[in-house]
Amino acid sequence: MLLVLAHTAFRAWAMFGAWFQEDDFEFLRDSRANGLTLDYVMEPHTGHLMPLGRLLADLSMAGGLFNWPATAAVTAMLQGVVGLAAFWMLRTLFGMRWGIVPPLMIFLFSAITMPASVWWAVALNQIPQQIGLLCAVACWVLAERTGRTRWVLLTLAAVVFALAADIRGLMIPPVLAAISFGWFETGSAKQRLVSLVRRRWLIIIVAGAVGLGTIAYYALYIEQNRLDTDWGLLGPLTDTMLGTGFATGITGGPWDWYSPTPPAAFADPPEWATRLSWLVIAGVVTHAFLTRRRTGRAWALLLFGLVTLLLLLWSSRAPFVGDIAGTEYRYLTEAAALAMLALGLAYLEVDGAAGSSVPRESPMFTPRFPVQVPIAITTAIAMSGLWSATQFALVWHGFTDPRDYVSRLSKEFATTGPLALADAGLPPTVVGPNLWSEQRVPRLVGLLSPDSVFPEASHDLAVIDDSGALTHAALEVATSSEPGPVDGCGWRIPEGEKTIPLVRPTVDFDWWLRISYLAPKETPVVIEVEDGDAVRTTLRAGLHQLFVRADGQFDSVDLTSIDPSLIVCVDKIDVGTISPGAPLT
Template identity: 30%
Template sequence: MAAPVDRSAVDEIRLVALLVGLGGLAWRTWAAAGGWFYSDDFLLTQTAREQGFTLEMLLTPNDSQLMPLGMALAWLVTTADPFGWWAAALSLVVMQAGVLLSGWWMLRTVFGERWLLVPPLVLLAFCPMAIDTSLWWAAALNGLPAQTAFFVLVTAMVQWSRSRRWRWALLALGAFGLAVASGPRGALVALPVGLLVVFLLTPPGSAWSLPLRVLRHHWPVVALPALLGVGYLVLYRRTTPAPLDADAETEVLTVLWTMLTGTIGPSLLGGPWTWDVIADPISTPGAPTAVGAAATLGLAVAVGWWVVRGGRRRRVAAAILVVQLAATLVAIAFGRALQLGTGAALNTRYYPDVLVVLVLVLALVTMEPSAPRRAAEPRAAVLLRTVRGRLVAAGAVAFTVSCVISIVSYTLPWHAGFPARSFVTTAGSSLTSTPGPIADLEVPPLVQLPIHFPRNLPSQLLAPYGDAVDARLSGNDLRVLDDQGSSRPAGIRLGSRATDGPDEDCGWLVADEPITIEIDRDPLPVFPWTAINYAAGGRGAAVVTFDDREPFPIDVLQGPHTWFVNGDGAYSYLTIEMITPGLTMCVDAVSAGEPAAVP
């Protein structure tokens, strides 16, 4: 007969869990409130604004991520307030609250209300292992729904194994659907949850009959998500082009070492405490290698101990952890590491699935799964009189303090005026106060990466500002956005300048006959801009031809002006021909090269 439940102890456990959860949500709310959009976030807002809420938009991959749920949320945020961070921050907080609530629900449902639930809950609430998903909106749209889906899926699987009620099978199907809707990494939840079902939730028997026993006892919660997963993979293959060179190579062992000693190991100690800013505000762990190596060694020893002496439950926990780490290694080594190198393993945006699996593994190695309220728990005052209770409480407090130090040091660059934030906000106010056309030039790399061209052009990056943005590849008296985002008059630098024209008072006279101007081709960039300074007696039209290519139309304005154009490549001469009969203009200077703000 089960021991009676001490309601006071249960209330204390719930109170501590509530305080831990509120603490985790509090720092996430503080972090999100002071943040702003960065890199992939702009890609999401651009797609949502351009396409609207359509099936095509939902199935548009974002940087090789097929993430219909994230695209839907991006549309909601962009519709609510373009470049309004409050809406994105609110979505961050709501998603993170969902992770914490679903994590607590899984722990208390699977293991009962026990004091040993507190350590894995503290790990979930404060560990900085996947901290990118708390501030970087695009990373959160992938990672946070998948974390929630993992906890709900585990809970549904356990409840199905206990009751065989179809509502749990349907919930498992919905949870897996949520996981894959968040992105391709979401499908990886099938690996740890599958091991849990096969080796802990399936009745024991001979090894050869294991597949049959799994299907006999769990076919609804296995077959239905499997069909959904296959459907997602087919859709992914049809909609998402390969983002990387399949022939590229990466050092798998180096990625593994970096992953364990650089990111996972230090975070298990509450680290890394210091961060290296690699692309402001993005930071990677900066803990000493020796610290990460020691933590990794400790984790390896623990896993070995669970396998050798831990019993069936701890062996399954070890297998779940090893399989998850292997899946993460493969995803990084044959994914972003092909593009970014082995340092990709330091990006915390790739570890939200590892964190939630560690929460489950820690619970499995410390507690037997059981129905809620299975047995009595001691009061906190009684527990803290024991050496073990004091050690656990002290360890939880020390880990939390250590995590907070790491969290604050990571968050501060996001709250400062980092380049993308400063550039976009300055550009919005500058284009409003100084309206006029601007040259459609690539923004600085720290604002948007060049690999995203042409989505790093103002015409696309700043599209949420609407009509305030008039970015062109040709036009009269264009302005440029400087490195800070301010609109300023444009000039040409780092290129060639034509020799003065034959007419001392006019330069080159363009009237009834076309004129040809030579220019030194060697210093020109691959795709130079050309600036033609002219003065016309009226308004009309002309054309300019670079070498013998297709002509570009010029909208000639009365008076002195400068016409800019981004041609289709370097050239050796240009020809200007007047189209409007009787109109003349003087060209006093022609220069070609890179446009820049006039000093």
């Protein structure tokens, strides 16, 4: 229990020093915009169905918008449950013995599960996924050991719990089937399979229905963005994901991180460290084989999980980013739990399981290490993993751009109240350009100042600069209108309409017009450019500047529907891109 408490305290420190990033903003917006309805919880996010994650997002939002301490507290609580579930699983399978300490320590302090702690969007999916996996294994072993139906039902509940977080919960039933086949059946492979089907035919049907139903729902209702299968990527991805990412992460690494765009951090171990990790893994597998019987099935179970995670990544995200995805640990989270399970199954006997690993009557490796040796190795791996995890957390702690931006913008809105704003884009350090590719600023402003608007035309247009400060709108001019023929007026509009030519035509782009005019009194106006939508607004009495959106390619601007009894003067029309100007507050 002390290990679980230490693990939870460390992960809480890591979480409280981080902040909302990337997809987190979308979860906040969705939670704020939607009530707790079935449509809301079943709304997919980037191809993932995650009703449990949306419920957890609402729970965090109960503490207030952008309340990171409340969000981190909920996540830390769930991380503590992961530690308890890991301890319970090991104790259930192997009993209360010192032998469960090494796999527990390696799991609790591995850097592999760090993204599932500090990145809220990942935690919403993968912390429940870990809880479901660990509890399902424990409940299933109790069901096999006792034959009681309640443990079967609790196993199903754990699988459904994991599936409610992410489709990777489909990996759990094959793991449970492998445990039954390898540890609770006897005889030849055929005899084991027949016995298993006879004993568990009902649960096999139920689990199959749940799995096929989930797959069918995804196929019919969840839109997936996929590229063509890239067989050439599979080899390099295997090397980065299993050869580098997993191997070093499970042995205390990766010791170094590559962070081209913080806070994203990829495992970047030295070459010698990767080779040393494989020597450690090979040494453990070999030692288990030489000293115990029936260890291969434990490593086969781990290999199944790793290959499943590899194929999922290869067929989904890796084609978009390349083999570097294999060194991003959020795609390997379950591997840490499966490695803990495999290590226990290889070296410890499962109570009541005839197929457990047992010591060889005549070991092929006879030297006996003092107990201090495995303790020292385990402690070194755990402390090394803790150090690597700390370095990962510090990357997140040092990246404060989103927090600073949102904090300043929130304070400024508290002073100004709702505004008419132009979307000049969010800095890429606040939200990556691959996310919220459309309406990025309006989505964020909608959280902080719901009554602010993004009009097509405004005399009082504001812009948010890269620091989150509110400014008056300025224009980076690309072209302007021809000089007007009337001295002191420019372009006179005496009969309610006028076409004003530009010095040179624009290219096809998203433009803003800045119309400098003088009107004797208020009047309606329609502004239109070639192939563009007409913008209806109002001219004010006096000397003013009006900003108007005008997209596309055009060489003149049409002003119509002005009160024909008025003489309006347009001094100049500038065309350009919007940018921050003088401070607003």
